[in-house]
Amino acid sequence: xxxxxxxxxxxxxxxxxxxxxxxxxxxxxxxxxxxxxxxxxxxxxxxxxxxxxxxxxxxxxxxxxxxxxxxxxxxxxxxxxxxxxxxxxxxxxxxxxxxxxxxxxxxxxxxxxxxxxxxxxxxxxxxxxxxxxxxxxxxxxxxxxxxxxxxxxxxxxxxxxxxxxxxxxxxxxxxxxxxxxxxxxxxxxxxxxxxxxxxxxxxxxxxxxxxxxxxxxxxxxxxxxxxxxxxxxxx
Numbered sequence: 298x299x300x301x302x303x304x305x306x307x308x309x310x311x312x313x314x315x316x317x318x319x320x321x322x323x324x325x326x327x328x329x330x331x332x333x334x335x336x337x338x339x340x341x342x343x344x345x346x347x348x349x350x351x352x353x354x355x356x357x358x359x360x361x362x363x364x365x366x367x368x369x370x371x372x373x374x375x376x377x378x379x380x381x382x383x384x385x386x387x388x389x390x391x392x393x394x395x396x397x398x399x400x401x402x403x404x405x406x407x408x409x410x411x412x413x414x415x416x417x418x419x420x421x422x423x424x425x426x427x428x429x430x431x432x433x434x435x436x437x438x439x440x441x442x443x444x445x446x447x448x449x450x451x452x453x454x455x456x457x458x459x460x461x462x463x464x465x466x467x468x469x470x471x472x473x474x475x476x477x478x479x480x481x482x483x484x485x486x487x488x489x490x491x492x493x494x495x496x497x498x499x500x501x502x503x504x505x506x507x508x509x510x511x512x513x514x515x516x517x518x519x520x521x522x523x524x525x526x527x528x529x530x531x532x
Contacts, residue, residue: 347373347426350381354404354419358436360516361408361469362488365435368402369421381421386413396437409471410437415515438516440467440488447508452495454503459495463510469517475509483510 354367369381383398385391391398394411398404404419411417415437422430444465452459461481463474466489474481474493484492491510512518 343375345373345375345377345425347371347377347423347429349373350421350423350429350431352419352421352431352433354433354435357434358438359404359406360438360440361406361410361471363406365404365406366402367398367404367419367421367433369431371423371425371429377423378425380424382424384420384422386418387420404435406435406437408469410439410515436515439469439471439512439514440516441518442467442469442472442510442512444508444510452500454500455497456500457497459497459500461493461495461508463491463493463508464489465491465510467512468510469512471513471517473511473513475511477506 349372351370351372352367354365356365359365367383369379369383371377371379371381383390383400383402385395385398385404388395391404394407395413395417396404396407398419402421416434417437418432419435420430420432442465444463446464448462448464449459463483468485468488468491470485472483472485472491474483474491476495476499479499481493481495486492
């Protein structure tokens, strides 16, 4: 009985030594890798990190209601994901007041230009590391308007209010319309059409009368570059 007990103890000691020897290569491999995940199957550290993000837009200035394509480049080690989240003035995806940006970085400028200012900030933030982001400024401008025609071109003295349709280009929701310096309240239909009402009180003098369209700054024009005369006929 005594010899049998010693033999079992010796076998257990051998098994413990053997297990320790097998664990040594695994411990050494873990130490060499520094605890990083190896996804390449060939050894070495393949941990992905994001170091910075760069942002650029095709144009530093964009006209209201037009678009500007922006792009982001995520830099780092081991080919970091290029996926980013876009924002405008720190608002995710933007909104109708400051402009909207798509998931692909296509920015659509608002109309009118927001009261907060004509320069907006386009920002891209890494989806892999939200602490890494960068931005680019974009300036908003109004187009220069052009007035081609006014319909109807005539009205009778003493007639009631006359609805006018102004055709041209470069119109904006911020455009203003004037008749001989008298401000008419325009209704924006499209960049090629504005509607306005000629009040009966202004239809008192026969002759030629000048209608102008103006867009504010930045860009735009403070006076109309193309004037069309509307003749108010006497009876």
